[in-house]
Amino acid sequence: MNMKLDPWGSSNIDDYSKLFDEFGIQRFDELLPRIEQPSAYMRRKIIFGHRDYDMISRAMKHNDPFAVMSGFMPSGKVHLGGKMVMDQIVWHQQMGGEAFVGIADREAYSVRGFSWDKCKQIGIEEYILSLIALGFEPEGHIYFQSQSKNVKDLAFELGVKANFSELSAIYGFNGQTNIAHMVSALSQSADILQPELEEFGGPKPTIVPAGADQDPHMRLTRGLANKMNMFLIEKRMDKNNTPFVSVRSKTAPADALEEVSEALPWDTKLFEGHVDIFGVDDLTKLKEITMEVEMNNGGYGFLPPASTYHRFMSGLQGGKMSSSVPDSLIALTDDPDDAARKVKKAKTGGRMTLKEQKELGGQPDECSVYELLVFHLSDDDGELAQLHSECLDGSRMCGSCKGLAAERMAEFLRDHQEKRELARERLEEYGL
Template sequence: MHIDPWTSDSIKDYSELKKEFGIEELPEISEEIPNSHLMFKREIVFGHRDFDKVIDAIKKGDEFSAMSGFVPSGEPHLGHKMVMDQLIWLQALGGTVFVSVADMEAFAARNIPRDKAKKIGRDYLLSLIALGLKEKGSYFYNQSEEKDLEDLAFELSNNINMAELNSIYGFEGNVSLAQMYSTAIQSADILYPQTEKFGGPKPVVVPAGTDQDPHMRLVRDVSNRVRLFKVEKNDSKMIIRSKEANKDQLIEFKDILSNSGDCSVFEEHIEIEEYRDEEEIRKKTREFELDQGGYGFIQPSSTYHRFMSGLTGGKMSSSVEESYISLLDDPEEAEEKVMNAKTGGRSTLSKQKEEGGQPEKCSVYELFFYHLLEDEDEVEEIYDNCVQGERLCGTCKQEAADYLKSFLEEHKSKREEAKEELDKYM
């Protein structure tokens, strides 16, 4: 299976995806966190990498961040709203939200001039504010205007090689150097919340579609490579291996760890017998690393949501305007798209009543399931009535269109209000 952030926008088998790329099953979030988001309850978010770290921080009231970048190549649409909704939810749970307008990636991968990308990017940011993201606990930026980010990307790129990029992204000979370098910028985006500028290491989660997983695999590897120490454990001891530190630094660190267990210093590592508190040892390692000029990064986490189907059938495509609902659509235009959408209905009215519809193949039902209805009983009733032949496609289309028109009218009004606030978020 091949996935990449620039050409993948549909997945046929999510089970195979998880198996091949090592994406973990999602824990029962609703049992772990109060006010679980409906995307988790309905398993629209289906997998994760290390999200347990963020859950733990939420439960303890510890600091954590959520981060996402938007490549401004077209209008923000309901697919982007899935990420925005998660960012707003995570902020409400105590997280600081970082949002990058990926103008450098837009230029490198899609040849969109950076000034144009920044202008398009404002539409994404305005929609995010209109949907409910608060100024307090938010940090918006354009990639090309963040000098500290570019410095971090340059340092990270020293730990990335061509063979790795080819393996992860499937790059071929015609890929530009700029597009290759944009992968380091993406890694810097994800690690940026953990830099000294924003208070140092902390759990960070990136809500994403599965097409973004290559970025996550790269940044998780790179975040380890730039560490000064590697912490390992087995049943009887913890081992702190030096990646850059010298013997004198190891001896100095051993003294700091003296209360953590019986420590022994070797040429390139420290062993701690019968360690007492693993979390405390990892914390002390990061703190010492920061004192020595390192980063002490915690491997970033991610969650993955399913792709929505296109309204015209098959995949949703930014190049086919009728296949998606833009957050900038005129409400009447959105209604027309929904009324013309492909459904899971049968070919004739009599067959629909006799055999029932197929909501699992219906783009209109997905609108209810992903975005329009929060009430579980209402969603279940639509599903059951459809498969029993008691609900016709025209009814669903009109109801979905009415919900969307109301949402877009309100969203348009809130976007106008957000224009007065945007600069405060940057």
């Protein structure tokens, strides 16, 4: 298979099931019943995969601290694909998460060659205003990478644990890749781990909503989080096949293992370099204890971040969205009437003739207009089910769906753009 995911390119995923086998992404539908108030993206299976989201669902259920973090490279206009990430950040913030949004100007500078001033201008005008307009509250954190001492310092420390071979294996870097590009990848790992710094309350589950093409960043960051930790926790069996847990030192000070042993409520045996624990009935509690000891000894105690992955939207003309084909996408700053015209010209799942449509029915699952309604323009699952059924049985024609979606798209953009102007007046509330 050898599927390639490129965070800076134009990855096209024809078969999402390959991601489960090749990259170890977990199926989200298996987790869905345990989420008390799933979002529309979850209910409609737009979010298809995850890594360790059960940590987040538990935190939400028990009102425990957690964070949501994502970032945006300021490279151009925000289209509906970017809105999907913003929607998920806002939803998790509403569910009680401490929200962090990084404007990846270091990435834009190194990958796109944009000036710092241009990065700032695009970051505010295109991304931050829309994020606030979509409901991001000022209790969250919005920042530019280049202005964050936390991110720059942590990226430097993470660089000690990363090497060229690892970055090459994950991203495909080669001898022509500039060093700043590699540093920008480490900056993104620092972005993702920043919510776990002591300044923000210490280690906590952190969720990163993303498209599947961003999974390389998650694989790198999860690996670095583990490498930064002082302890390794392993499940083992003794010679009598009795299970036990071993906490092994990686970089911990000499007396840190003794601190772990003394703090544990279970039977322990302390050795040089590790402590074995018997009768462990709560692995989460064990991790919390080792994490506290690590932080007391100057470490970070990072938890590997969780992630969700959503399906890509198709272009309005079929195939992929592309900025080189303006009619294939809708930006959040598009003129509402122009956006409505794009919708009315969009490729549908209809048949060649009206007669065939009535006799054979349409193909809503191959229709970019129905997709717009599912992803962005309908809050009513019942309405979508009815539209889907009427399309399939041939009782609904494409023109009526196009008219409905075009009207709602124009209405959404008018409302959103009004809120963007109100957001401009509130930038100081966000420290900008």
